[in-house]
Amino acid sequence: MKARIQQEPRCVLLWQVAPGSAEHAAVEHAARLSRLKVRLLTAADLGTTMEALCIGRHTGGEAAPAPDVPERPAMIVSGLRHDNGDLGQFVDEVRRGGAVIPLRAMITPTSRSWTLAALLAELNREHEHVGGQA
Structure with missing residues (x-):
């Protein structure tokens, strides 16, 4: 029996x-x-x-931004690999286009079950911890 490798959906999610x-x-x-x-x-x-x-399903209703989720722009990527250079090439191309998006993340096996609010809160905490470097 062959093992079936599940591919992550190929998408980029943009917040703000x-x-x-x-x-x-x-x-x-x-x-x-x-x-x-x-x-x-x-x-x-x-x-x-x-x-x-990432797969295009929305499960929430109307919601106001959570108090601990700043309006800082974020880019969250799924489906690109870092070990073969795909992720680096994508990020480099975004930068060449002149985009400055302070929060950047890749969906991981751990974060795929997180809500958007939880991921944004964590990214903002990390951003503040490293001194707000873009």
Whole structure:
């Protein structure tokens, strides 16, 4: 019997990145080159798991931003590998496009079950801990 390897959904999730902005355009361009689907996130997605958001399912209702989730822009990537250079190439292309997105993350086996609110809170804590470096 062959083992079946499950592929992570190929997507990039954007939080607080406005459509039409330079950041959005840079991510869209890099996503096309990497064959990633771009999904814009809203406050209504805060209670949804990262796995559900990556496959395009929304499980939450209308929600206001959680008090501990700052409005700092974030880019969350799924389906690219770092060991073969795919993730690095994508991030480099986003930077070449002029995008400055302070929070960046990759979906991991651990974080895929987290809600968007939990992941954003953790990313913001890490960002503050390292001194707010972009």
